[in-house]
Amino acid sequence: MFMQLRLTNFKAWESPPPIDLKPVTMLLGTNSSGKSTLIQSLLLLKQTVRSPDRTVHLNLGGDEVNDLFNFGGFDDVLNQAAESPRQFSIGFDFRGRGDSGRVSAGQFDCTYGQTSSGSVAIQTLDLRTDSRRFRAIRRDKGAFSIMVDEEVQPRFKGRNYAPERSIAFSADAIADLNQDGPIVEDLSLAIRRELEAISYLGPLRRKPERDYPWNKTKPGDVGIDGRSAIDALLASALLKGDEQNYVVQGVSSWLAKMKLADSLEVRQQGRSNRYELIVHRDGAACNLRDVGIGVSQVLPVLVVAHFAPAGSTIMLEEPEIHLHPLAQSVLAELFVTISRQRKVQFVVETHSEHLFRRMQTLIAKQQVKPDQVAMYFVERDRKAAKLRELLLDEFGRVKNWPEGFFGDALGETREQAKLMFERQRGARA
Structure with missing residues (x-):
């Protein structure tokens, strides 16, 4: 299960606050605001770990059969407002499913830059468990320094220590880390399993x-x-x-x-x-x-x-398309029920007011706790995406809802009543 997502200079996102992910996370907002990009950041890593080329640093896509997305080139992923250094980063915290060896939870952070040839290259790979930290830092001419915990000096450095598929240290680095090698290897394996356990369904x-x-x-x-x-x-x-x-x-x-x-x-x-x-x-x-x-x-x-599979993360874009209002509402019950029964995490991008309102009702009926659901509103602030966490109380009421997104139902009712009375008066005159 993914616990938190961190992005810097990734497409529409400059430097948003860390995004906490719950068993059910809903992303709402205006069109082309950056909602889908949050999902795509993890899918980019998923298609990278599935790449047949283990030396690749980041697989931006292009294989229509095997890749999930074609992200274009480095400049298509880098936020347009990014200044020197021209780099972007993706990071997340996760809690494993208990089948990843000695590592059950950890943290991944990776920063990417562009080489003189135009390809994407890792600048810093930072992997952490509860008590250990392993870093691969890019130096001149493609060499990498390997740092452990909070050590100031690298254990070793060289071109043969370049990370693989964004998440793994090289075989040479693992071997030279001696007794620490199996730890970082298990950590990479746990990260890989979390990414591979993502199931994605597009709109x-x-x-x-x-x-x-x-x-x-x-x-x-x-x-x-x-x-x-x-x-x-x-x-x-x-x-x-x-x-x-x-x-x-x-x-x-x-x-x-x-x-x-x-x-x-x-x-x-x-x-x-x-x-x-x-x-x-x-x-x-x-x-x-x-x-x-x-x-x-x-x-x-x-x-x-x-x-x-149980324990997976399911990412959905617009699950409500072509559904009538009742069916859209029931989707909220589906996410809450299946998440609890099968230990599945849902990350859902939606425009459905009916789905959202039913989730509020489920909270008010105490069928799901507010801390089991996260809701975010995404909007554009000029060229950058802006994130607002919707704060819900125990009755499902939103304390900081942006005005006008779902329209003004009461205002529409008042306007209809006003027009009805005006027309009735006109008919009597």
């Missing part, structure tokens, strides 16, 4: 097909556009095991709560290896292709909530 999702082939395997994830969500449902329904139908039943349950369907069924087409997804509602059974687009668009959201 643009695939339209449904009438039927689907199945290769009798379970997908690794649902994909950034939900392309493998159906594969996950097929695997849930057709693969034997203790968790057979777990995903299908979980998705069906939430579709029913959203008043979108009574249940979901995987149905084989004759004796072929093709299957269709049947949506049952009010006694009728329809192919997924023949129901409203809202069902197919929320389906990957519900699937990833049940399919992502």
Whole structure:
């Protein structure tokens, strides 16, 4: 679980305060304000640790098959107002899932600059546990100094100590650290596992097909556009095991709560290896292709909530698209319930007032504590993004809500009443 995010000169963000992340974190704000950039910073690190080239310092993308985003070049990532030194940084605190060796929590901070050839190079990599600190600091001509704890002098330095994939010390550095080597190696492994455990679903999702082939395997994830969500449902329904139908039943349950369907069924087409997804509602059974687009668009959201491994971090952009107000509201209950049941963390970028208002109600009903939910409002201050943490009391009331974001419901009602009375007076005259 990610506990805190830190950015400096990263795209729209100059130097915001550290951003505390909770089991459920919601990002609200105006269009093109920088909300998605907060999510993208961690996804940039995720695609870096997955890079086949272990010597890469930061994978800005370009591989349409394997990369999550194409960030362009160094200047596309660096904040436009950044002054000398022209560098940006990404950092986070995390608490592991208890399966990362001797490291269960730690801190990552990395600063990046540009080489004379235009490539991105680490300037400082700083990894910490509760009691230990390891730094790799770039020197002249690509050499790195390795510093341990608060030592003033480097243990050693050289070009062979350049960090790998943003998070790891080189094999030579680990070997030369002697008894400290396994500690920094476990720390890098814990960081890698947290980044790899991110499941991301973007705002643009695939339209449904009438039927689907199945290769009798379970997908690794649902994909950034939900392309493998159906594969996950097929695997849930057709693969034997203790968790057979777990995903299908979980998705069906939430579709029913959203008043979108009574249940979901995987149905084989004759004796072929093709299957269709049947949506049952009010006694009728329809192919997924023949129901409203809202069902197919929320389906990957519900699937990833049940399919992502326990302890994962799920990042969602606009999960509410094409949903009616009630269904949008139920998403808040989904995040709170699944987060508690499966120890899953949600980071959600949304424009939905209904989702936000239901989260307030859940707090007021004491179904979730205010310290289990973080809400941030993002807005633009000229060229820079500005972050405001929304302060909620025990009744879900926001103490510092920015005016006008969700409109003025009471003002609209007053205006309608005023116009009604004016028109009634005019009709009597």
